[in-house]
Amino acid sequence: MSGSHISSNQAPRATWSTWPEARAVITFGPNLRRTVSLALQVGTAFFSMNQLPAVAAGQVTLALVLKGVLTYLVPLCVSNYGILAASRTHGVVVRTDKENSDVGN
DSSP states (O other): OOOEEOOTTSOOEEOBSSHHHHHHHHHSHHHHHHHHHHHHHHHHHHHHHHTHHHHHTTOOOHHHHHHHHHHHHHHHHHHHHHHHHHHBOOSOOOOOOSTTOOTTO
16 A cells, blocks of 8 residues: 555555555555445345345245345445545645646636
């Protein structure tokens, strides 16, 4: 991981700029617990609404099993994407002086 940003009220925040660092951010303990917890909660809600009637009726097929897996996998991927989007560091220098800025010209 390329760095951590620490304020007095926050735990260290993992950041990334390369794909190996992104993998480390995804598997970073607090992030992993948060994304898996979210995927279990959202996936269970969606599974209950969409696949539970068929499972309760005994109509389990390979397609239903695949739908069930995707029901949990999609929220996991979406939450990981959100963490990666929020924690990416770019090699871009932000200019604060107005004289050398091309913005607004």
